[in-house]
Amino acid sequence: MHLVVGSGPIGSSVARLLAERGETVRIVTRSGGGPEHPLIERVAADASDAHRLTELAAGAVVVYNCANPKYTEWATKWFPMNNAMIAAAESAGAVYAITGNLYGYGPQPGGLMTENTPPAATGRKGRIRSRMWQDALASGIRAVEARGSDYLGAGAAGIFSAVLLPAMAAGRTAWAPADVDVPHTFTYTGDMARALVELAADERAWGRAWHVPSPAAITIRELADRYAVMTGQPKIKIRRLPRFVMRTAGLAVPIARELAEMDYQFYAPFILDSSLTERTFGLTATPIEVALRETVADAEAIAARRM
Secondary structure, X not given: XXXXXXXXXXXXXXXXXXXXXXXXXXXXXXXXXXXXXXXXXXXXXXXXXXXXXXXXXXXXXXXXXXXXXXXXXHHHHHHHHHHHHHHHHHHHOOEEEEEEOOHHHOOOHHHEEOOOOOOOOOOHHHHHHHHHHHHHHHOOOOEEEEEOOEEEOOOOOOHHHHHHHHHHHHOOOEEEOOOOOOOEOXXXXXXXXXXXXXXXXXXXXXXXXXXXXXXXOEOHHHHHHHHHHHHOOOOOOEEEOOHHHHHHHOOOOHHHHHHHHOHHHOOOXXXXXXXXXXXXXXXXXXXXXXXXXXXXXXXXXXXXHHO
């Protein structure tokens, strides 16, 4: 049995991938939601309740951390959840597989990050992610973290789905909170799910973090243009939102403040190198066109349900 905590785009993809391979899955969310499949059991529980999570993890071979607390609540939500999952994995003798990101590295020269890049985050969220990983290692359990960049794919919330797609649909100029002409790595949600499953099952991966195979870095302008060519739509105009705008808004709006803290990722090159993961485990990135089509199909399906 595999225990998956969280039913967002990554948790749901992990659960479906495992079920399609014939594995039994127990997916835990506060609401009891998640994908429907005969091999997937959906359970409502608080992921920060170590006692309850330990009960649910009994017999698990892997505990997957695919949780996604609100961006404004990381400081209060992440550590209790991470500690509960560590305790559950330890009790079950399971591998602890963490859905990671690149926050812990902080700004890097030239924006390049490899698996050997040392953590240098100075912001709150970067330090939180670094400590979560260090706490997992210090616990003595078998732990692995898969680190990806900003997501494309079904359920992915990011600059493409939140900024570019609405502008394309309305035929208007997109104002992006980013330098739209610097390279940026995007990670497909399906590739993150596959990496988590493969790394958790391979003892060579345990005890360190790995980068999820991702397509070559691309500028936001190129991303929008590629989608326009792919779908036969007119290319849209994209303009850079001045950096001070979100920082000023952050004085009054909590989510703007949280986003402004991480804006270095979008106003300078932000490049994930996953070559070590690819060489070691034979994993490869899905073409970016696949991720784009899936992102749009998902957005269209959501819009149709709201009509």
